[in-house]
């Protein structure tokens with residue numbers, strides 16, 4: 009397999025040029041070539057959502073998406089979205105509710121939740137459950153994740169931000 | 178409905194003078210990096226010259242291995258080695274997983290890579306190492322193994338028939354372990370009982386499905402002759418010990434590091450053949466080798482659990498007293514008992530626990546643990562508890578129904594009363610102190626039981642079939658050396674903590690128990706902050722590194738808070754004393770005149786701040802010349818803790834489930850779930866709540882969805898996340914959790930375990946709720962997972 013293709017894309021705000029095998033999945037490229045640790049691999053078959061990243065504003069499964077498909081695109085991972093502050097409210101809310109345990113599902117869960125907040129700002133608790141049903145969490149029981157997302161939806165509806173969690177001295 | 182917060186129980190006495198964190202829902206600050214994509218799981222680690230291993234695994238349930246052709250694969254691009262079982266056995270000894278205190282238990286020697294025969298689909302046979310994972314997988318296609326299919330033992334029901342082939346002829350039969358117990362006068366109790374109810378309970382095999390698959394990197398450094406293994410594991414010191422023994426190394430030559438672990442649930446507390454193979458390959462190649470199971474490999478090679486068929490019966494009298502239980506448990510464990518904890522423990526727990534919450538005095542149990550050609554089974558979250566609980570509680574409901582008693586009332590009448598402890602359970606288990614009565618009262622209020630029953634009755638008139646199910650449970654936690662140590666397994670039941678005051682006044686805490694997401698490090702930080710007397714952001718935690726942390730057992734049997742937490746408390750209290758001693762020496766004042774408050778040494782009488790911790794650190798480390806002759810400023814202390822008062826500290830709780838069953842489709846909708854949990858002192862309610870909920874959801878997986886399905890030839894039919902159903906957010910109910918706190922007297926902290934009771938109780942509660950919903954149709958289902966099809970069969974609709 010020596011056939012390689014040139015690709016160019018913006019990953020978390022940085023232009024990346026690379027030569028890769030056409031069969032290389034986007035999540036492998038991000039993880040192994042760019043050393044990004046945020047997107048994880050849970051199943052490599054599109055079932056678990058751990059590999060969720062954003063391509064041109066849409067969340068996709070990095071394990072089902074070929075790197076060559078992302079040629080010319082804007083790719084964002086939890087690392088970039090953390091830096092830009094796009095996930096800040098959700099991250100604070102997840103902290104506050106202990107909406108993660110091992111954290112392996114968290115980057116995918118946060119990206120899915122962020123898209124829900126954008127697309128369905130009035131989502132009910134049931135709709136939140138339905139929306140995140142594409143993402144496995146094997147640790148939490150989901151309840152705290154739903155609580156965390158609902159809190160952000162409510163805060164947004166009131167035009168508020170989630171207060172940062174600080175250690176009380 | 179009432180909120181748990183309205184039902185506050187007793188407030189426990191504080192453990193420390195200025196307790197600010199223990200008992201509070203402190204967020205886990207160290208988890209922030211996980212939410213920012215900055216965790217370090219094994220697959221995130223890349224080492225120079227690292228090879229990647231993939232395995233050729235047995236494609237059938239039982240086969241004879243013939244000639245292995247590796248020439249082609251070896252020449253593929255990037256390939257570093259292709260290794261078979263004979264080559265591997267030259268450096269890695271085989272093992273036999275039995276425990277001395279399980280009398281008569283047997284198993285066959287097992288190798289890192291199979292030699293001569295492979296005994297389940299997925300058993301590793303040939304290893305291929307290449308420079309990249311893709312190259313290794315490409316080369317794997319060119320490994321050619323000649324094999325011949327052998328007859329396979331699939332059904333546990335026929336495993337002991339004389340006609341059934343023997344999996345290991347040298348063992349004489351397919352029986353791994355058997356145990357019988359007969360206490361009281363069971364025959365008479367059944368003969369004279371007013372009601373006797375019986376049922377056969379089935380439990381499907383399921384597995385843990387940790388979201389991060391099993392993985393490790395073995396790095397043998399030939400210069401140092403030292404092996405470092407980065408491992409996604411729950412028990413680093415146990416693995417250190419096993420690696421040194423299987424490869425003939427000394428303990429000091431083996432270093433095991435566990436960084437972030439993406440879920441464990443007992444799946445990652447065992448030693449797998451591919452663990453040893455990866456280490457062996459690194460030693461052969463003298464370079465790092467990474468193994469990451471893909472999902473299909475996980476399904477066929479991670480341990481499975483819970484394949485049981487139990488015939489059970491219960492006897493009761495008209496007054497509503499339970500008189501006796503009797504069970505007969507048959508369980509299949511795969512072709513080998515799993516190393517080193519053994520696969521007989523699960524069935525053994527079932528025998529110990531059935532009937533456990535109740536005060537009856539007659540009990541008979543028989544257990545047969547048999548071999549079969551399926552993936553090995555072993556301890557998975559809750560170990561035997563969900564089975565014992567579903568059987569006990571299923572029978573209890575049947576008896577209550579026959580007596581026409583309310584199931585909650587029947588339980589209240591029969592549980593061992595809260596003032597009866599300490600006492601022994603009928604199977605011989607020692608119970609320190611439990612709170613069944615209080616838990617039952619709490620759940621009744623929490624769910625507003627009378628209102629719910631009314632709602633159920635009204636809806637039933639409209640053709641809506643809802644059911645309420647209870648499960649009372651006991652769970653063993655904080656194990657003593659009686660669990661493994663006495664059986665000859667080198668698994669530490671003690672745990673240790675080292676705690677150090679750093680020069681700046683920060684407290685560093687090193688603990689043998691690590692973090693897999695439960696929040697272990699979070700609660701240790703809470704304990705340390707309170708016990709030393711600093712704020713929580715002045716505490717740093719170090720776990721998961723055998724070179725650094727005190728020796729300990731790691732995470733299993735819900736011991737993190739109760740055993741590890743106690744070690745942290747003891748070490749921190751000792752450091753607190755040492756800080757006072759040093760302050761006395763610096764100030765030339767008797768220690769009795771001093772106290773500590775929030776990183777300062779104070780004058781006890783006036784409360785005046787005398788010395789900040791940074792000053793204690795500065796003098797203690799850099800100006801010891803100013804201290805009296807012979808005074809040693811011991812600002813790092815280590816303490817160990819073993820729970821020795823009881824074989825285990827039992828916890829208890831009760832769960833209730835509210836479901837709706839559609840009699841036309843068999844579809845079950847979970848409406849709500851409640852749990853009351855008594856894990857002794859609660860160190861962080863928020864963390865315990867979500868532990869309990871996560872555990873309940875895994876239990877719900879077992880009762881409704883999850884099952885490793887095999888065909889008649891022993892091939893796994895659903896080895897992917899798309900085919901093997903685990904609960905998703907949409908099907909799960911909201912789960913309300915309340916706590917009753919009955920601290921154990923065996924430690925200062927008083928904490929018992931909290932990680933598994935949820936999984937233990939949920940299957941029984943949901944099963945009973947479904948059967949309650951089906952009651953108007955005179956139908957019952959006791960075969961888990963309870964699928965739509967099984968419900969429709971029970972309703973005689975198909």
Ligand code: FES
Nearest residue numbers: 052054056057071
């Ligand atoms: S790894 Fe992509 S969905 Fe699971």
Ligand code: FES
Nearest residue numbers: 109113145146147
């Ligand atoms: S926190 Fe572990 S999988 Fe979600």
